[in-house]
Amino acid sequence: MRRTGTATYATGQETAQRILDVARRLFMEEGHSKLTMRRIAKAAGMSPGNLSYYYPTRADLLADLLQYVIDGYIRQFETLRDEASDDADEQFRAVLGFVFNDLGTRETTLFFPELWVLANRDDWIAQQMEKMYAQYRAILVDVIGLINPQLSETRKSDLALMISASIEGHTVFVGHGRPHRPRTRQLRDLLIEHFLRLVKETSEPRGANGNRGQT
Amino acid sequence: MRRTGTATYATGQETAQRILDVARRLFMEEGHSKLTMRRIAKAAGMSPGNLSYYYPTRADLLADLLQYVIDGYIRQFETLRDEASDDADEQFRAVLGFVFNDLGTRETTLFFPELWVLANRDDWIAQQMEKMYAQYRAILVDVIGLINPQLSETRKSDLALMISASIEGHTVFVGHGRPHRPRTRQLRDLLIEHFLRLVKETSEPRGANGNRGQT
Amino acid sequence: MRRTGTATYATGQETAQRILDVARRLFMEEGHSKLTMRRIAKAAGMSPGNLSYYYPTRADLLADLLQYVIDGYIRQFETLRDEASDDADEQFRAVLGFVFNDLGTRETTLFFPELWVLANRDDWIAQQMEKMYAQYRAILVDVIGLINPQLSETRKSDLALMISASIEGHTVFVGHGRPHRPRTRQLRDLLIEHFLRLVKETSEPRGANGNRGQT
Amino acid sequence: MRRTGTATYATGQETAQRILDVARRLFMEEGHSKLTMRRIAKAAGMSPGNLSYYYPTRADLLADLLQYVIDGYIRQFETLRDEASDDADEQFRAVLGFVFNDLGTRETTLFFPELWVLANRDDWIAQQMEKMYAQYRAILVDVIGLINPQLSETRKSDLALMISASIEGHTVFVGHGRPHRPRTRQLRDLLIEHFLRLVKETSEPRGANGNRGQT
DNA sequence: AATGAATGAGCGTTCATTCAT
DNA sequence: TATGAATGAACGCTCATTCAT
Numbered sequence: 082m083r084r085t086g087t088a089t090y091a092t093g094q095e096t097a098q099r100i101l102d103v104a105r106r107l108f109m110e111e112g113h114s115k116l117t118m119r120r121i122a123k124a125a126g127m128s129p130g131n132l133s134y135y136y137p138t139r140a141d142l143l144a145d146l147l148q149y150v151i152d153g154y155i156r157q158f159e160t161l162r163d164e165a166s167d168d169a170d171e172q173f174r175a176v177l178g179f180v181f182n183d184l185g186t187r188e189t190t191l192f193f194p195e196l197w198v199l200a201n202r203d204d205w206i207a208q209q210m211e212k213m214y215a216q217y218r219a220i221l222v223d224v225i226g227l228i229n230p231q232l233s234e235t236r237k238s239d240l241a242l243m244i245s246a247s248i249e250g251h252t253v254f255v256g257h258g259r260p261h262r263p264r265t266r267q268l269r270d271l272l273i274e275h276f277l278r279l280v281k282e283t284s285e286p287r288g289a290n291g292n293r294g295q296t
Numbered sequence: 297m298r299r300t301g302t303a304t305y306a307t308g309q310e311t312a313q314r315i316l317d318v319a320r321r322l323f324m325e326e327g328h329s330k331l332t333m334r335r336i337a338k339a340a341g342m343s344p345g346n347l348s349y350y351y352p353t354r355a356d357l358l359a360d361l362l363q364y365v366i367d368g369y370i371r372q373f374e375t376l377r378d379e380a381s382d383d384a385d386e387q388f389r390a391v392l393g394f395v396f397n398d399l400g401t402r403e404t405t406l407f408f409p410e411l412w413v414l415a416n417r418d419d420w421i422a423q424q425m426e427k428m429y430a431q432y433r434a435i436l437v438d439v440i441g442l443i444n445p446q447l448s449e450t451r452k453s454d455l456a457l458m459i460s461a462s463i464e465g466h467t468v469f470v471g472h473g474r475p476h477r478p479r480t481r482q483l484r485d486l487l488i489e490h491f492l493r494l495v496k497e498t499s500e501p502r503g504a505n506g507n508r509g510q511t
Numbered sequence: 512m513r514r515t516g517t518a519t520y521a522t523g524q525e526t527a528q529r530i531l532d533v534a535r536r537l538f539m540e541e542g543h544s545k546l547t548m549r550r551i552a553k554a555a556g557m558s559p560g561n562l563s564y565y566y567p568t569r570a571d572l573l574a575d576l577l578q579y580v581i582d583g584y585i586r587q588f589e590t591l592r593d594e595a596s597d598d599a600d601e602q603f604r605a606v607l608g609f610v611f612n613d614l615g616t617r618e619t620t621l622f623f624p625e626l627w628v629l630a631n632r633d634d635w636i637a638q639q640m641e642k643m644y645a646q647y648r649a650i651l652v653d654v655i656g657l658i659n660p661q662l663s664e665t666r667k668s669d670l671a672l673m674i675s676a677s678i679e680g681h682t683v684f685v686g687h688g689r690p691h692r693p694r695t696r697q698l699r700d701l702l703i704e705h706f707l708r709l710v711k712e713t714s715e716p717r718g719a720n721g722n723r724g725q726t
Numbered sequence: 727m728r729r730t731g732t733a734t735y736a737t738g739q740e741t742a743q744r745i746l747d748v749a750r751r752l753f754m755e756e757g758h759s760k761l762t763m764r765r766i767a768k769a770a771g772m773s774p775g776n777l778s779y780y781y782p783t784r785a786d787l788l789a790d791l792l793q794y795v796i797d798g799y800i801r802q803f804e805t806l807r808d809e810a811s812d813d814a815d816e817q818f819r820a821v822l823g824f825v826f827n828d829l830g831t832r833e834t835t836l837f838f839p840e841l842w843v844l845a846n847r848d849d850w851i852a853q854q855m856e857k858m859y860a861q862y863r864a865i866l867v868d869v870i871g872l873i874n875p876q877l878s879e880t881r882k883s884d885l886a887l888m889i890s891a892s893i894e895g896h897t898v899f900v901g902h903g904r905p906h907r908p909r910t911r912q913l914r915d916l917l918i919e920h921f922l923r924l925v926k927e928t929s930e931p932r933g934a935n936g937n938r939g940q941t
Numbered sequence: 942a943a944t945g946a947a948t949g950a951g952c953g954t955t956c957a958t959t960c961a962t
Numbered sequence: 963t964a965t966g967a968a969t970g971a972a973c974g975c976t977c978a979t980t981c982a983t
Contacts, residue, residue, distance in 0.1 A: 090963075092963070092964095093963065096963080096964090111417075112413065112416075112417060113329070114328070114329035117955080117956065117957080118956080118957060118958080119955075119956070119957085127964075127965085128964070128965045128966070129956095129957085129958085129965095130958095130959085130960085130964070130965060130966070130967085131963070131964050131965065133957085133958065133959075134963070134964070135963095137958085138957075138958080139956095139957065139958090190416065191416055194409055194412040194413045194416060195413055197409040197412070197467075197468045198327060198409045198410055198413050200468075201327075201405065201406055201409060201473075202326075202327060207474075207475070211475050214469075239479060239482050239483060239486060240486070242469060242476055242479065242483065243466075243483050243486055243487055245469075246462070246465040246466045246468065246469045246470070246483070247461070247462030247463075247465050247466075247487070248462075248465065249465040249468060249469075250461040250462050250463065250464040250465020250466065250467075251458075251461045251462075251465065252412075252465075253412045253415070253461070253464060254429075254457060254460075254461045254464075255461070258416075259422075260422070260426050261457055264454060264457065267454050268454060268457065268458050268461075271454060271455070271458055271498075272458055272462070275490075275494050279490050283486075283490075301945080301946075302944090302945070302946095303945090303946095304944085304945065305944095305945060305946075305982090305983075307945090307946070307947095307982095308945065308946065311946080311947090332972080332973065332974080333973080333974055333975080334972075334973070334974080342947075342948090343947065343948050343949060344948095344949085344974085344975080345947070345948060345949065345950090345975090345976085345977085346946070346947050346948070348974085348975065348976075349945090349946065349947070350946095352975085353974075353975080354973095354974060354975090516966080516967075517965090517966070517967095518966090518967095519965085519966065520961090520962075520965095520966060520967075522961095522966090522967070522968095523966065523967065526967080526968090541847075542843060542846075542847060543759070544758070544759035547951080547952065547953080548952080548953055548954080549951075549952070549953085557968075557969090558968065558969050558970060559953085559954080559969095559970085560954090560955085560956085560968070560969060560970065560971090561967070561968050561969070563953085563954065563955075564966090564967070564968070565967095567954080567955095568953075568954080569952095569953060569954090620846065621846055624839055624842040624843045624846060625843055627839040627842070627897075627898045628757065628839045628840055628843050630898075631757075631835065631836055631839060631903075632756075632757060637904075637905070641905050644899075669909060669912050669913060669916060670916070672899060672906055672909065672913065673896075673913050673916055673917055675899075676892070676895040676896045676898065676899045676900070676913075677891070677892030677893075677895050677896075677917070678892075678895065679895040679898060679899075680891040680892050680893065680894040680895020680896065680897075681888075681891045681892075681895065682842075682895075683842045683845070683891065683894060684859075684887060684890075684891045684894075685891070688846075689852075690852070690856050691887055694884060694887065697884050698884060698887060698888050698891070701884060701885070701888055701928075702888055702892070705920075705924050705928075709920050713916075713920075733942095735942075737942070737943095738942065741942080741943090762976080762977065762978080763977080763978060763979080764976075764977070764978085772943075772944085773943070773944045773945070774944095774977095774978085774979085775943070775944060775945070775946085775979095775980085775981085776942070776943045776944065778978085778979065778980080779942070779943070780942095782979085783978075783979080784977095784978065784979090
């Protein structure tokens with residue numbers, strides 16, 4: 082929590098919440114580079130001075146904001162896990178299907194590329210992002226383990242990473258307002274079924290531990 | 297070409313080139329939001345007024361800059377096609393391998409997410425980006441056709457789109473400085489080999505033409 | 512009021528006033544085209560940022576400034592009316608004499624031509640100017656009515672317009688620093704006595720209502 | 727002539743003329759403060775560098791431009807004199823009628839207030855303006871002398887000044903696009919007929935020579 | 942006689958931030 | 963907890979002007 086306004090009183094807590102909600106909306110609508118302190122203050126109906134009371138610097142606000150949005154996604158992943166059906170295949174389809182559908186929402190299509198850009202320039206943001214994705218992949222690893230119990234941890238984790246990265250990549254092509262949006266359903270089915278087969282049929286690489294370095 | 301400085305003299309041509317090169321470097325280093333006219337002018341050792349002589353507005357400069365960088369990638373794709381070996385499988389591996397490796401360079405890792413963000417907010421940029429990816433997918437479609445000649449155009453194009461989107465997604469995870477960079481080789485092989493299998497084994501969806509609408 | 516700085520504290524009120532006073536002085540001294548935000552800020556001993564806090568745009572400031580100066584003139588007209596003597600002829604001489612003398616002050620000589628130019632290009636300014644002149648002519652119409660009660664409203668209003676326009680025209684010739692300034696007294700007397708006679712002796716145009724259109 | 731481009735060749739002369747014509751149009755359309763070297767150059771289809779060849783500074787160009795426009799008006803006054811009828815009253819009506827009508831044209835309504843503003847800040851411009859008006863008043867003085875031969879030179883000159891100043895003042899009220907334009911005809915007739923009467927009936931001020939000083 | 946190329950100051954405006962109230 | 967008031971740097975851009983070609 083980067084906020085310094087202690088928000089001990091009820092009004093303070095409300096204000097703190099209002100700031101985050103307003104900032105979130107502005108971030109989604111216009112992107113990080115147009116998210117200025119003044120705009121947030123104005124949209125939240127407060128003075129820039131008071132906004133500075135809660136967040137002394139723009140970086141602090143941005144940090145809390147990203148945390149806030151990311152927490153929302155993490156909460157969704159948890160829901161996902163809880164709702165898991167008995168059938169492992171169906172769990173796999175449900176998780177990936179959810180993420181694939183979500184990436185078509187306006188919010189997600191706009192939010193994640195901004196996040197990727199920020200993570201490229203800011204280590205703290207990169208960390209938070211990685212934490213979020215790790216949480217998501219943990220679910221994937223579990224499901225993959227159910228489907229193919231013979232896989233090593235490394236293999237499961239590589240598969241989860243590859244699958245999640247592949248899906249994320251579709252944001253740019255079939256996301257909200259993106260040019261290949263009409264192919265969403267076909268691509269989603271193709272992708273999920275292929276990866277399901279891959280998980281089922283993959284085996285350990287011959288004599289490899291996969292840790293011998295980089296390309 | 298959004299430039300108005302005609303660059304007819306030798307010095308003018310040099311200046312025009314210097315602007316693009318400097319702008320490219322700054323864009324990669326600091327991102328679009330810190331790419332200001334004044335910074336470019338300063339870094340290129342010229343006055344703001346002279347920069348404005350070449351590019352009347354920042355948008356013009358950005359447009360030319362993106363075009364310039366994108367053209368570089370397009371040229372690489374063309375080289376790729378020209379260097380194609382006789383073996384279809386090897387062509388497939390060469391093309392995807394190249395893109396996968398390239399996404400690990402500092403330039404590409406930093407550039408593309410910025411491009412995706414800009415494309416989300418600017419139609420012209422979205423168009424240029426789509427043009428570039430279309431060119432790249434055209435190569436993929438050809439190679440896929442060689443590998444599995446029975447696929448319909450729609451199917452090939454869907455496969456190319458899915459494959460390229462999946463690879464792009466890895467930028468954020470195994471790109472330059474990204475946390476899973478050490479797994480690059482494993483992920484690359486996993487991805488490429490299994491997409492190759494997919495291309496070989498996939499068939500038309502039963503009784504579908506893939507055009508029945510969206511999800 | 513185009514000002515956004517609320518000027519609720521004492522220091523804010525002082526600043527707001529200082530801005531108008533400084534702007535007024537600069538406008539008179541150098542004219543509208545040299546009245547820049549930065550110059551005003553500098554002359555008022557404040558930062559450009561703070562000036563923008565009070566007036567977000569130059570147009571806002573200019574609007575308030577003109578209003579401010581015009582209000583000063585309107586207040587003078589009201590004083591004029593209040594100080595009216597009993598004798599109608601004397602009232603006529605007093606009102607026109609005042610305006611004629613005022614046009615010889617440095618401020619008025621410099622201000623009004625600028626106002627005319629601005630009114631030629633900006634409707635809002637044209638409106639404010641017309642409001643001011645209307646207020647002044649209303650006084651004239653009253654006095655004219657006292658002198659010659661038989662005149663129709665239209666006739667009185669035409670006479671007031673013609674008389675005031677004629678006097679305004681002298682600004683350019685006998686105003687402060689203008690070449691015919693030494694003839695001021697003669698011209699003033701000639702003009703006023705002539706117009707007084709005109710008001711007394713004029714009658715309705717034969718069979719006309721004066722509304723038949725334009726030339 | 728402030729121009730330095732010698733304009734000795736035919737093409738040079740054409741260019742010099744084109745500059746003045748373009749500058750004139752821009753001046754009328756947008757006023758002096760928006761008359762920039764770059765705009766003129768662009769509108770004239772030449773480079774700023776070449777414009778500077780003809781007019782090294784903006785002030786030089788403005789000087790020539792004003793001279794050029796003023797010369798046009800002077801030429802009109804000369805035509806006026808040449809076309810004079812035999813009847814003195816009719817001459818008077820013709821001259822004033824022409825000026826009054828002219829002040830309703832878009833060009834004149836926009837040009838003169840700009841000229842007055844410039845004359846307030848620049849002595850050279852004030853001089854040129856005065857020269858023009860003097861030429862115009864010379865005609866008026868002649869006509870007034872025909873109508874009332876008993877008037878002294880001083881008296882005639884005061885009358886001419888007063889009459890011309892009065893008419894000029896109407897520019898702001900009944901000029902092109904000005905709010906009282908519909909009353910033009912009435913005001914014009916009122917003004918001219920009563921000035922004619924004034925000229926006929928006025929006599930020397932009792933025992934005065936009008937030179938005793940200023941107000 | 943003309944263009945291309947460049948400068949550097951200045952413009953209006955927005956910004957993150959600070960601090961007294 | 964909140965606003966009002968202020969700073970100073972930076973932004974994109976336009977300008978008159980200069981000078982080599």
